Amino acid sequence: MTMAATLFAFSLTAANETIVLRIKGMRCEEEAHKVSTVVKKLNGIQSLDYDLERRTVTISYDGTQTCADSIKARIEKIGGRYKSSPYNKDEVIRRGLGLQMSDMHCQRCANRITQRLQTIEGIDSMSPNLDKQYFFIRYDANKTSKAAIKKALGELGFTPVTYYTSKIISFAYFNIPAEAATEETIEEVLALDGVDDVNVNVKGSLAITYVNKDTSVEKLLQDIQAAGIQATLPPAHECTENEK
Numbered sequence: 001m002t003m004a005a006t007l008f009a010f011s012l013t014a015a016n017e018t019i020v021l022r023i024k025g026m027r028c029e030e031e032a033h034k035v036s037t038v039v040k041k042l043n044g045i046q047s048l049d050y051d052l053e054r055r056t057v058t059i060s061y062d063g064t065q066t067c068a069d070s071i072k073a074r075i076e077k078i079g080g081r082y083k084s085s086p087y088n089k090d091e092v093i094r095r096g097l098g099l100q101m102s103d104m105h106c107q108r109c110a111n112r113i114t115q116r117l118q119t120i121e122g123i124d125s126m127s128p129n130l131d132k133q134y135f136f137i138r139y140d141a142n143k144t145s146k147a148a149i150k151k152a153l154g155e156l157g158f159t160p161v162t163y164y165t166s167k168i169i170s171f172a173y174f175n176i177p178a179e180a181a182t183e184e185t186i187e188e189v190l191a192l193d194g195v196d197d198v199n200v201n202v203k204g205s206l207a208i209t210y211v212n213k214d215t216s217v218e219k220l221l222q223d224i225q226a227a228g229i230q231a232t233l234p235p236a237h238e239c240t241e242n243e244k
Contacts, residue, residue: 016046017063020087023075026055031082038078042066053095053141056087093141094124097149098163100134102173102207109158110135116156120144133171134163150199159207162197169196170212172220174231178204188227192220206231 026032032050035057039045044065049058059071075084104110110128113135117123122143127136137149153160161171176185181200189198189206194214199207206229208220215223217233224231 016060017068018058018060019068019071020056020058021072021075021084022054022056022087022091024055024083024085025081026050026052026057028052032057034078035075035082038074039071042070042074045071053145054087054093089142091142095139095141095146097137097139097146098134098165099137099150099153099160100132100163100171100207100209101153101158101160102133102171103158103201103205104128104130104133104135106130112156113153113158116152117149120149120152123149135160136163154199154201157201157203159199159201159205161199161207161209164196164209168211168213170210170217172208172210172217173234174206174208174221174224175204175234176200176206176229176231178202180229181205185229188229189224192223192227195220205234 023035026035029052032052036048039048039059042061042065044062046060046062048060050056051058061071072084075082101109101113104113107130110130113128114126117126117135117137120139122140123137124140125138128134129136139149150160159173163171181202181204185200185206186198189195189208192215194211195208196211197209201207206224210220221231221233
């Protein structure tokens with residue numbers, strides 16, 4: 001490589017810069033899209049990658065065309081509600097998470113869940129509600145995540161989905177063949193009318209959070225079966241936790 005080519009390649013590399021910002025007020029994909037729309041109007045913006053759980057955005061840009069201060073100033077002009085600051089991996093980012101688990105039937109179930117969650121770094125408190133079959137968890141999003149928590153509970157044999165207190169939200173639980181507990185099934189069910197969240201477990205369960213004005217358990221079952229997934233309503237539960 002000639003000296004001129006080397007200098008040219010170096011200048012291209014040097015121009016590529018990255019900044020990670022925490023943006024307070026950015027809570028959902030719609031708000032992230034609003035941030036993207038405004039930031040991309042700056043010359044030199046190459047990519048934006050979001051982590052809504054941490055409220056962060058990683059922005060790659062050409063340092064010869066813009067700078068970190070210009071990016072932050074542009075973000076903070078979006079209606080005045082978005083405040084940006086450099087991301088700090090050591091900061092405590094507290095998040096609350098409610099998980100519905102229709103397969104959490106008794107105190108022994110809740111005890112097993114509690115014992116497992118206590119082993120996950122970053123979880124500082126938890127509270128089960130057996131009557132409504134949900135768990136509320138507070139955690140540090142810089143140390144763990146919703147996905148990691150749901151995965152741990154899935155490995156324990158439960159099928160958690162997002163819990164809401166709203167009266168227009170309900171929950172459904174079906175039995176499915178173990179081989180149907182796949183990402184493909186999750187995507188198929190997420191596409192159905194009224195469905196908000198879906199999870200499966202290889203033990204043969206399918207859990208759904210749905211908007212009850214748009215669908216029902218009966219309609220969901222019909223739609224799921226029409227999609228080629230052999231779902232059935234579970235029989236009355238007989239708890240076997242005492243046998244463990």
